[in-house]
Amino acid sequence: MKELVILSGKGGTGKTITTGAFASLAKNKVLADCDVDAADLHLLLKPEIKEESDFLSGTEAVIDKNLCNECGLCRELCRFDAISEDFTVNPIACEGCDFCANACPQKAITMQRNPKGKQFVSETKFGPFVHAKLGIGEDNSGKLVSQVRKKANEIGKKLKSDWIIIDGSPGIGCPVIASMGGADCALIITEPTMSGLHDADRIIKTAKHFNVPVKLIINKYDLNPEMSDKIEDYCKSNDISVLGKLAFDKTVVEAMVNGKTIIEYAPESEISNALREIWNKINTEIL
Amino acid sequence: MTPRLFDSKTLLLTMIISIASGKGGTGKTTVATNLAFAIGKAHILDCDVEEPNSHIFIKPEITSKSPVYIPVPEIDKSKCDFCGKCAEVCAYKAIAVLKTDVLVFKELCHGCGACEYFCQKKAIKEVNRTIGYIETGEKGDLLFTGGKLNIGEAMAAPLIKEVKNRVKLQMTNIIDAPPGTSCSMIEAVTASDFCVLVTEPTPFGLNDMILSVEVLRKLHIPFGVIINRSDLGDDKTVTYCEKENIPIIMKIPFDKNIAMAYSQGKSIIEALPEYKQKFIALYEDLKERIE
Known part of the structure; x- marks a missing residue:
């Protein structure tokens, strides 16, 4: 079983869009959405939720006003400015470090564990799908990502799947690191812009930092062919294989509006053929 | 508000x-x-x-460039009696206390300062991690x-x-x-x-x-x-x-x-x-x- 993460x-x-295409093309796989704070893959896969569980992680301080004598020690010690002048805790600012609860001479502070999101195991026409929804304003997205991946791997092992295909989140921080550590391949989708190259460079360095093999796709390459060449040169000098280039195509938005993967919506289009070719390369190069 | x-x-x-x-x-x-x-x-x-x-x-x-740190604990093992209090108060499991050693997992530390505060032997001081x-x-x-x-x-x-x-x-x-x-x-x-x-x-x-x-x-x-x-x-x-x-x-x-x-x-x-x-x-x- 190989784990492919799209970043x-x-x-x-x-x-x-790419993950959706692979959902249509790959056989015998488990899909996972690790972009837990702005998840979109479900809009294409139309999951039927089979299992739902609370995401329990970390705690928040709660001050019992009856026990509190307003000595102010907690406010003094809290480095996250989470306790107000009237001794109420701002749950968004609270990092759940327990410092205040451990230090309070009145023992007026308890740490409470509340669900911070939900995790789902679903059935889709493309196969099993693990996804999640981080609670509004909650942190610890990295931990939720790890749980989603773990669940997808469990299912994959049970079903003897060939692939775990993971839709990742933007950035290079906590949830991204959680989604790529130990994966067999990080597939980077970039665009031929200065920002695209700058950001691809940072995610590629992050993947290398964690020893994750990298491959790359250039999307909308024809919007600036010169910049596309630059990205290809960059890849060549960094020993990264470019699996393919996709042309800008308004059909992609149409497919999304219709809630379909591009392969379902326009199977014979140029972009679908290009994605098919990319998927075949992934199969031969990784599996 | x-x-x-x-x-x-x-x-x-x-x-x-x-x-x-x-x-x-x-x-x-x-x-x-x-x-x-x-x-x-x-x-x-x-x-x-x-x-x-x-x-x-x-x-x-660009006229200036300055590093940003978060504080992480550094253990002075000559003062430490391995009582385990620091590990107990760390909500992020960033410290593990063994019989004769203390391990600090800096990347897990959120820099809350609890370990230093509760250390009875004053064996912990905070250092900057960029x-x-x-x-x-x-x-x-x-x-x-x-x-x-x-x-x-x-x-x-x-x-x-x-x-x-x-x-x-x-x-x-x-x-x-x-x-x-x-x-x-x-x-x-x-x-x-x-x-x-x-x-x-x-x-x-x-x-x-x-x-x-x-x-x-x-x-x-x-x-x-x-x-x-x-x-x-x-x-x-x-x-x-x-x-x-x-x-x-x-x-x-x-x-x-x-x-x-x-x-x-x-x-x-x-x-x-x-x-x-x-x-x-x-x-x-x-x-x-x-x-």
Whole structure:
């Protein structure tokens, strides 16, 4: 079983569209959406939720006003400015470090564990799908990503799947690191812009930092062919294989509006053929 | 209420406008930098510290670069009696105490300071761990402050907080926020006078915008929506905004010239000068909404 994670550094370059295409093309796989705070893959896969569980992670301080004598020690110690002048805790600012609860001489502070999101295991026409929804304003997205991946791997092992295909999130921080550590390949989708190249460079360096093999796709390459060449040169000098280039195509948006993967919506289009070719390369190069 | 960095009544001229989106790649940096260019005299703060791009368009002359740290514990083993208290009070399991050794997992540490406080033997002192750096610079009358997270570093929020500490008084501050709706985005938009949500009229754009709307409502930050590439997609975003009474403050239709300029690191205003007036109008509109 191989784990493929789709990343980009820069947002909006086409991660979910590509993952959706692979959902249509790959056989015997488990799909996972690790972009837990702005998840979109479900809009293409139309999951039927089979299992739902609370995401429990971290705690928040709660001050019992009856026990509190307003000595102010907690406010003094809290480095996250989470306790107000009237001794209420701002749950968004609270990092759940327990410092205040451990230090309070009145023992007026308890740490409470509340669900911070939900995790789902679903059935889709493309196969099993693990996804999640981080609660509004919650942190610890990295931990939720790890749980989603773990669940997808469990299912994959049970079903003897060939692939775990993961839709990642933009950026290079906590949730991205959680989604790529130990994966067999990080597939980077970029676009031929200065920002695209700058951000691809940072995500590629991050993947190398964690020893994850990298491959790359250039999306909308024809919007600036010169910049596309630059990205290809960059890849050549960094020993990264460019699996393919996709032309800008308004059909992609139409497919999305219709809630379909591009392969379902326009199977014979140029972009679908290009994605098919990319998927075949992934099969031969990784599996 | 969200804590405000400054009381806008006493410092009328200090303004913080954040530019956010749920979905990535909708045009946050485009709006932030073009707004800054149109205003002429403003301070732009790049809080997308994982993938900062504002500098590509602003092209500031960098005048200073300083590292940003978080405090992590260092154990003096000659003073330590391996009592285990530090590990017990660490909520992040960043310290493990063995019979004759103490292990510190620095990347798990959130820098809360509890271990040092509770150590009876005074064997713990906090040292700095660099997580990234902040660059400041200028381009004409534009001031620039940008954070950059180190490669391999997971925690962006403390760096974003540091960037935001550089907000300038008696000035318009424009914050380029990271995508998403989790802690980084919240850190970036907190204490803004107004948040501009940049979206695209697609199902993905709308789905993620609704999540951002929920966050901004929870934070009690007033906001409006800019629809970018407004003619590519469907009309559900407009319908949603109307139903929810969310003002649509600007629409930018798809234009290959804009896409081309963007790809070369040029502003829209440079490529299509008629946009200068549109961004000035946007600024006037934002000022009115804030006042």
